[in-house]
Amino acid sequence: MGSPLQTKRRRKPRVIPGFGLTLGYSLAYLSILVLLPLATLFWQSSKLGWSQFWFVISDPEVVSAMKLSFTASFVAALVNVVFGLLVAWVLARYKFPGKRFLDGIVDLPFALPTSVAGIALAAVYGANGFLGGWLEAHGIKVVYTAVGVTLALVFIGLPFVVRTVQPVMEELEQETEEAAASLGAGRWQTFYRVILPTIAPALLTGFALAFARGVGEYGSVVFISGNLPMKTEIAPVAIMSKLEQFNNPGATAIALVMLTFSFGLLITVHFLQWWSGKRVRQLRSTP
Amino acid sequence: MSIQVSHVDKWFGTYKALDDVTLEVPDGQLLALLGPSGSGKTTLLRTIAGFESPDAGDVRFDGADVTGQRVGERHVGFVFQHYALFRHMSVFENIAFGLRVKSRKDRPSKADIRDKVMELLKLVQLESFAARKPSELSGGQRQRVALARALAVEPKVLLLDEPFGALDAKVRQELRSWLRRLHDEIHVTSVFVTHDQEEALEVADTVVIMNQGRVEQIGSPFEVYEHPRTPFVYNFLGNVNLFHGRPISGESLQTEFGALNGRTNGPASVIGFVRPHELEVARVENGSSSMSAVVLQLLPAGPTARIKLELAENGAYVEAQVSQETYRELDLKIGEQVFVKPRKVRVFPEDYSI
Amino acid sequence: MSRVPARRKLATEDPIFAKVLLTVAAVIFLGLFLVAPLVAVFQGALANGVTAYLHAIRQPEAIQAIELTLTAAAFAVPLNLIFGLASSWAITKFEFPGKSILIALIELPVAVSPVISGLIFVLMFGTRGVLGPWLVAHNLKVIFAVPGIIMATTFVTFPFIAREVMPTMQSQGTEEEQAALSLGANGWQVFWKVTLPNVRWALIYGVILCNARAMGEFGAVSVVSAHIRGRTNTLPLYVELLYNDYDFVGAFAAASLLTFLALVTLVAKSVAAWWTERSVALY
Numbered sequence: 001m002g003s004p005l006q007t008k009r010r011r012k013p014r015v016i017p018g019f020g021l022t023l024g025y026s027l028a029y030l031s032i033l034v035l036l037p038l039a040t041l042f043w044q045s046s047k048l049g050w051s052q053f054w055f056v057i058s059d060p061e062v063v064s065a066m067k068l069s070f071t072a073s074f075v076a077a078l079v080n081v082v083f084g085l086l087v088a089w090v091l092a093r094y095k096f097p098g099k100r101f102l103d104g105i106v107d108l109p110f111a112l113p114t115s116v117a118g119i120a121l122a123a124v125y126g127a128n129g130f131l132g133g134w135l136e137a138h139g140i141k142v143v144y145t146a147v148g149v150t151l152a153l154v155f156i157g158l159p160f161v162v163r164t165v166q167p168v169m170e171e172l173e174q175e176t177e178e179a180a181a182s183l184g185a186g187r188w189q190t191f192y193r194v195i196l197p198t199i200a201p202a203l204l205t206g207f208a209l210a211f212a213r214g215v216g217e218y219g220s221v222v223f224i225s226g227n228l229p230m231k232t233e234i235a236p237v238a239i240m241s242k243l244e245q246f247n248n249p250g251a252t253a254i255a256l257v258m259l260t261f262s263f264g265l266l267i268t269v270h271f272l273q274w275w276s277g278k279r280v281r282q283l284r285s286t287p
Numbered sequence: 288m289s290i291q292v293s294h295v296d297k298w299f300g301t302y303k304a305l306d307d308v309t310l311e312v313p314d315g316q317l318l319a320l321l322g323p324s325g326s327g328k329t330t331l332l333r334t335i336a337g338f339e340s341p342d343a344g345d346v347r348f349d350g351a352d353v354t355g356q357r358v359g360e361r362h363v364g365f366v367f368q369h370y371a372l373f374r375h376m377s378v379f380e381n382i383a384f385g386l387r388v389k390s391r392k393d394r395p396s397k398a399d400i401r402d403k404v405m406e407l408l409k410l411v412q413l414e415s416f417a418a419r420k421p422s423e424l425s426g427g428q429r430q431r432v433a434l435a436r437a438l439a440v441e442p443k444v445l446l447l448d449e450p451f452g453a454l455d456a457k458v459r460q461e462l463r464s465w466l467r468r469l470h471d472e473i474h475v476t477s478v479f480v481t482h483d484q485e486e487a488l489e490v491a492d493t494v495v496i497m498n499q500g501r502v503e504q505i506g507s508p509f510e511v512y513e514h515p516r517t518p519f520v521y522n523f524l525g526n527v528n529l530f531h532g533r534p535i536s537g538e539s540l541q542t543e544f545g546a547l548n549g550r551t552n553g554p555a556s557v558i559g560f561v562r563p564h565e566l567e568v569a570r571v572e573n574g575s576s577s578m579s580a581v582v583l584q585l586l587p588a589g590p591t592a593r594i595k596l597e598l599a600e601n602g603a604y605v606e607a608q609v610s611q612e613t614y615r616e617l618d619l620k621i622g623e624q625v626f627v628k629p630r631k632v633r634v635f636p637e638d639y640s641i
Numbered sequence: 642m643s644r645v646p647a648r649r650k651l652a653t654e655d656p657i658f659a660k661v662l663l664t665v666a667a668v669i670f671l672g673l674f675l676v677a678p679l680v681a682v683f684q685g686a687l688a689n690g691v692t693a694y695l696h697a698i699r700q701p702e703a704i705q706a707i708e709l710t711l712t713a714a715a716f717a718v719p720l721n722l723i724f725g726l727a728s729s730w731a732i733t734k735f736e737f738p739g740k741s742i743l744i745a746l747i748e749l750p751v752a753v754s755p756v757i758s759g760l761i762f763v764l765m766f767g768t769r770g771v772l773g774p775w776l777v778a779h780n781l782k783v784i785f786a787v788p789g790i791i792m793a794t795t796f797v798t799f800p801f802i803a804r805e806v807m808p809t810m811q812s813q814g815t816e817e818e819q820a821a822l823s824l825g826a827n828g829w830q831v832f833w834k835v836t837l838p839n840v841r842w843a844l845i846y847g848v849i850l851c852n853a854r855a856m857g858e859f860g861a862v863s864v865v866s867a868h869i870r871g872r873t874n875t876l877p878l879y880v881e882l883l884y885n886d887y888d889f890v891g892a893f894a895a896a897s898l899l900t901f902l903a904l905v906t907l908v909a910k911s912v913a914a915w916w917t918e919r920s921v922a923l924y
Contacts, residue, residue, distance in 0.1 A: 015815075015819055015822065016734050016735070016815060016818050016819070016822065016828075016831075017827075017828035017831075018730060018731075018734075018828050018832070019731060019734075019735050019737075021727075022727040022728070022730040022731040023731040023735075023737070025723075025724070025727045026724060026727050026728035026731055026743075027743075029720075029724045029727075030724075030728075030743075030746060030747065033792075033795060033796055033799060034746070034749055034750060034796065034799060035746070036765075037761035037762060037764075037765055037796070038749070038753075038761055040761055040764050040765050040770075040771055041757070041760070041761050041764055044764050044771075083667075083670050086663060086666060086667050086670065087667045087670065087671060089663065089667075090663050090664050090667040091667075093655070094660055094663070094664055096664050098668075100911070102667075102668065102671055103911075104907050104908070104910070104911050105671065105675050105676065105679075105907065106671070106675070107907055107910060108675050108679065108903065108907065109675070110850075111850075111853050111857075111902075111903035111904075111906040111907055111910075112857065112899070112900060112903040113856070113857030113858070113859055113876075113877045113880075113896075113899045113903070114755075114857070114859045114860065114877070115859040115877040115878070115880045115881050115896075116682060116857070116877070116880060116896040116899045116900055116903075117678060118881075119682075119685075119880060119881075119884050119892055119893065119896060120678035120679070120681045120682045120685075120896070121678050123678075123681040123682075123684075123685055123893075124677045124678050124681045129681070130677075131673065131677060154674060155674050155675070155678070158674065158675075173369070173371060175367045175368075175369060175371035176371045176372075176373060178338055178358070178365070178367070178371065179365065179367060179371040179372075179373075179433075179436075180373075180384070180388075181338075181357075181358050181359050182336060182337075182338075182358050182359070182363060182364070182365040182437070183359075183384055183385035183388065183436065183437075183439075183440055184359045184362075184385055184388055184389060184440060185359070185384070185385075185388040186359070186388070187655055187656065187659070189388045193373075193384070193387075193388065194373055197373075197375040197376075198374070198375060200375075212752055215754070216752075216753065216754025216755065216756070216757065217754070217755075218754065218755050218756050218859070218860035218863070219755070219859035219860050219863075219877070223881075223884065235754075236754050236755070236756035236757075236860065239756050239757065239760060240756060240863075240864065243760065243763065243864065246769070248763070248764065248767070248769055248770075251760055252760070252764065255754075255756075255757045255760050258754055258757060259753065259754075259757060262752040262753065262754070263749075263752060265752070266745075266748070266749075266752040270745060
C-alpha cells in the first residue's frame with residue numbers, strides 16, 4: 001500500500017552492514033559459475049547461422065526426439081496433476097497409519113540420484129520385473145516404449161505437484177468450506193466450485209514445474225527407454241549423441257531450443273506465483 | 288422461526304465447552320450471545336448452525352428436532368467472523384452461490400437468480416459493486432456481502448459470529464445500527480456472538496451472557512444491566528468497584544472501612560459492587576457510608592470525567608465517574624483528600640468467584 | 642430429555658467411503674511409483690546374497706567412484722554454502738533495484754536440463770571450446786577430468802542452499818539485527834550470534850539437500866566425464882557403467898549406497914522440518 005512518504009523517497013544510509021560485500025560476492029560467483037557458461041551457449045549458437053541451426057533442428061531424428069520429450073513430459077505432468085492432487089489431498093486432510101512415511105517418501109524423486117531411479121524403474125517395469133511382467137501379460141509393454149518414458153517422467157515430476165499443492169491445501173480456510181456447506185452445497189459442489197478454483201494456481205504451477213523438469217530429464221529415462229533413434233530417443237539423449245560425435249554445433253542448437261522452452265516456462269511459473277500470491281496478499285492486507 | 292436449545296453439552300477432548308445450555312430464541316428476535324473468549328458462545332452458535340454436534344441435549348427449530356440434521360439441511364444463514372468470502376468469485380457470484388448449488392428442481396432460473404442478487408445488493412447498499420472481487424472491498428463492505436450471501440438462500444435463522452469483530456471502531460458503530468435497522472426490516476430470527484458488551488446492549492432484543500460454557504443470565508439489555516443476577520454479569524457489563532465485607536443487618540453491609548447501605552442475603556462474607564458512576568465524590572463527609580480517600584489520578588477526557596482514588600482505610604483503589612459539570616465544580620487536585628459514597632450497591636456472597 | 646446422539650460428520654469432513662477410497666488410491670499410487678523402485682534397488686543388490694553384495698562394493702573401482710563422488714561434494718557444498726549465505730544476506734536484509742531479477746537468476750540452474758548443464762562446460766573448456774586452445778597450450782585438462790566434474794556438480798547444486806535459507810531469513814526480518822547493532826555488536830558478531838542461529842535449521846537442510854544432489858548428479862557429470870573406469874567415474878556413473886555391462890548385482894549394490902544416502906536425506910529433511918515447526922510453535 002503506497003504511503004504518501006514514498007513519493008519523496010530519499011536515500012537513507014543502510015543500517016545493517018555487509019551489503020557491498022555480500023552482493024558483490026554473490027554477483028561475481030553467479031556470473032562466473034552460471035551466467036558466463038550459459039552466455040557461452042547463446043554466443044556459440046549465434047555463430048551457427050540460421051540455415052545451419054535449421055538443418056540440425058529439422059533433422060527427423062532430432063524432431064522425433066523433441067516430440068517425444070515434449071509429449072511424454074506433457075502427459076506425465078497431466079498424470080501428476082491428477083495423482084499429485086490426490087496425494088496432496090490425502091496427506092493434507094486425512095489421518096491414517098503410515099502417513100508420516102508416505103509424506104516423507106514423496107520427496108524420494110528429489111533425493112534419489114537419477115541413474116539409480118532409472119535402473120530401479122527398469123527393474124520394476126522390465127519384462128522380468130514384478131510389475132512389468134504383469135503389465136506385459138496384459139499387453140502393455142513399458143520398457144523401450146514411450147509408455148516407459150512417460151512412466152519415468154511421472155516418477156520424476158510427482159514431488160513438484162505435491163509439494164506446491166500441499167501447502168496451499170493445508171492453508172485453506174475451513175470457514176470458506178463451512179460457508180459453502182451452510183449455503184447448501186454438497187461436498188462435491190464445494191470441491192469443484194470453492195476448493196479447486198482456490199488451488200488452481202498452485203496446480204498449474206506444479207504442472208509447469210513438472211513439465212519443465214520432464215523435458216530436461218535424462219538419467220531416470222535412459223535405462224527404461226532404451227534410446228532407440230526415431231522411437232524412444234529423448235531430446236537430452238539427442239544432445240548426448242551429437243556430443244559423442246563431436247558435433248558441438250548440433251548439440252548447441254538442440255540445447256538452445258530446450259533452454260528457450262524451459263526459461264519460458266520458468267517465467268510463466270514466476271508470473272503464476274506472483275499472481276496467486278498477489279490475490280492472497282490483497283485479501284489479507286486491506287482492513 | 289423460533290430456536291430452542293435444551294440441556295446441550297459439548298466436549299472438546301477433556302474440555303467442556305458447553306455445560307447444560309438451555310435457551311430459547313423467540314421468532315423474529317435479535318439475540319446476542321455475550322461473553323469473554325472461551326465462554327462457549329461461538330461453540331453454541333456453531334452448534335445451532337450444525338457445524339458442531341452436541342454430546343448431549345438437543346436443538347429444535349419451531350419445536351422440530353434438528354439435532355441430527357447437517358448444516359446444509361437446516362436452512363440457516365451463517366456469517367463468519369472473517370467473512371469467508373470465496374475469493375476467486377465476484378461479489379455477484381458470491382451472493383448467487385447458494386442459489387446455484389441448489390438441486391436442479393429447486394434452482395431458480397438465471398434471470399431469477401440475477402434479480403434476487405441485485406435485490407440483495409440493494410438491501411446491503413452495494414449495488415455498484417457486483418463485479419468486484421472480495422479483495423477489492425473494505426472490511427465493512429465484505430461483511431455486508433457475507434450477510435447478503437447468507438440471506439440469498441432465504442434462511443429461517445440468521446447466525447452471525449462476531450460480525451463486527453474484525454472491523455475498526457468507527458465502521459463497527461455504523462454497521463451495528465445498520466444491522467439493527469436491517470433486522471427490523473427483514474425480521475428473520477437472528478443470533479449474533481459478541482464479546483463487546485456495548486454492542487450487545489445496543490443492538491439486541493435479548494442478551495445471553497455466557498461464562499465458562501454456562502449461561503449466566505438471559506434478559507433484555509435493561510434487565511441484565513440493571514439487575515445482574517451474578518457477580519460475573521455485573522463485572523462483565525462495565526467497570527466496577529469491589530468492597531469486601533460482612534452483613535450486619537438486613538439493610539446494611541459492614542465493610543472493612545464502614546457501613547454501606549445495600550440488601551444482603553445472609554452469608555458471613557460478602558462483596559459489594561459499585562459502578563464508577565454510582566460512586567459520589569465530595570469534599571465533605573456525608574453519612575456513615577462516606578469513605579475517606581486520596582485523589583491519585585484525574586482523567587477528564589471523554590463524555591464524563593474519571594477520578595482514580597485510593598481509600599484511606601485499606602489502600603484499595605477505586606474509580607469514580609462524574610459528569611464534566613460536577614468535575615469542574617469539584618476542581619480536584621492530585622493528592623487531595625476527599626470523601627466517596629456509593630449511591631447504589633449490589634451485594635453478592637463472597638464465594639462467588641469472578 | 643437427554644440422549645447422546647451418534648457422532649455425526651462435520652460439515653467439512655468427507656464421507657467415510659470417500660476418505661477410504663482416496664487414501665487407498667493414494668497409497669497404491671505411491672506404492673507403485675515410489676516404494677516399488679526403492680524395494681527393487683535393495684532386492685537387486687542382494688540378489689546373489691550378502692557376500693556378493695559386499696564383494697561388489699569393495700571393488701577398487703567402486704572405492705575410487707566413492708572417493709571422486711566425495712571430492713566433488715567437498716567442493717560443491719562449501720562453495721554453494723558461502724554463496725547461499727552471502728546472497729541470502731544481500732537479498733533479505735536490503736532493498737535494491739533488480740532484486741527480483743537476481744532471485745530469478747539464482748533459480749536458473751534448476752530449469753536447465755542436466756545434459757545442457759554439462760554441455761555449457763564442454764562449450765567453454767572442451768578442446769573445441771572457447772578456452773580450449775588456451776587450456777591445451779598450458780597442458781590443462783578440465784573436460785573429461787576431475788575439474789569438469791566438480792564444476793558441473795557445483796553448477797547443478799548451485800541454488801539449493803540459497804533457496805532454503807532465503808525464505809527463513811526473510812521471515813526473520815531485520816529487527817533482531819538492528820537490536821544487536823544498537824547494543825554495539827559489529828557486523829560479524831550480528832551475523833554469527835543473531836542471524837546464523839536463527840536460520841540454522843534451514844541452513845542444515847539446505848546443506849543436506851545440496852550434498853545429496855552433489856553426490857547423486859548424473860546427467861551433467863555424464864557429459865563432462867570420460868567414463869574412465871577407476872579415474873573419472875562418480876558413483877552414479879559407475880552404476881550406469883555396471884548396468885550397461887550387465888553386472889546387475891554390482892550396479893544395484895552401488896545404487897544401494899546412493900539410495901541409502903537419499904533415505905538419510907529424507908529423514909534429515911523430516912527432522913529439520915519438525916524442528917523448524919517446533920521453534921516456530923515455541924514463539
